[in-house]
Amino acid sequence: MGTRDVAAAMARAEPDRFGNPPLPTWLEANQDLRLATFADAAAEADVIINAVNGQASLAALAAAGEANLAGKLILDVANPLDFSAGMPPTLSVSNTDSLAEQIQRQFPAAHVVKTLNTVTAMLMVNPDLVAGGDHTIFVSGNDETAKQRTSALLAELGWRDVMDLGDLSSARATEMYLPLWLRLFGVLGTPMFSIKVER
């Protein structure tokens, strides 16, 4: 798991703003994970998961290093949400472009696949927590092999309804779903929901 400053992250002693335990406590309970700089984490990685704030994604991946991303699968689960003008956030890129495409343009040798950005983190890795797992997840990307590998990883996590939306420009569609996700979050009072494409 990459971070900007390992020492600073390990010095945290307070719960985060959601009440989660500080990182050192969490790492102690999850000893199969190690904390490293973005560059060291990416150098060792086979698959990169971009799970940082959407506004920080390009900077974090630049810190990871272009050479450490080349030829690798990047699962982009982030959303370009801009909270700077208050709630609800807007999208800092949309309609004619997407965060996923920005990442792909900045790192052309990587294989960017947009997925999982339409559900909250707990559901990403455990879809069964809602409706017995009977809901839909989307995949967008330019490289067919990278998308097949992504679909296999999603199946391992329990995703049964995986829809390939096409090339990476279709990431605009799932990123632009976020405003609806945020309104549903507000109405339902929980992020534990998802959508099923009924057809």
Added chain:
Amino acid sequence: MGTRDVAAAMARAEPDRFGNPPLPTWLEANQDLRLATFADAAAEADVIINAVNGQASLAALAAAGEANLAGKLILDVANPLDFSAGMPPTLSVSNTDSLAEQIQRQFPAAHVVKTLNTVTAMLMVNPDLVAGGDHTIFVSGNDETAKQRTSALLAELGWRDVMDLGDLSSARATEMYLPLWLRLFGVLGTPMFSIKVER
């Protein structure tokens, strides 16, 4: 049913680009409907349904006449899709504004409710055609009475899972779902689908 030029509409003899019969043929088979100018149709109407092209909505409603809309419920089922740069279309308004809000600002005495814009026309009036009707429709609007009336109309059409997303600014969310709808349409090869919010 309002149109710009009744005589021109009644002179149509060719099927439309989807192969549907020309308007006079359709009206002959649906004799409970009458064609009128936008203004005459709106003057007689109790509820106005904005079902014209999103790029033409403001002009069509202006032709209907502000006085003919005042105090009335406007169901806005249109989407601000811009096809001028080819497929897939973009949204001509999004993120910080919506077509529904534009309509409400232009006609402040009307009660605009955004709904039904997330499904194809046949499903709007017959949700049972997909998944036995077990999918979700959204409602956005500033006037609680207008939204309650809308929900009652939706129930009459067979909608069982109606979610009130809040004030009219939440129409941004359902309009911004359209890019995902369009991708799904491309993947599935049919507009006969809808989403269910699983929670």
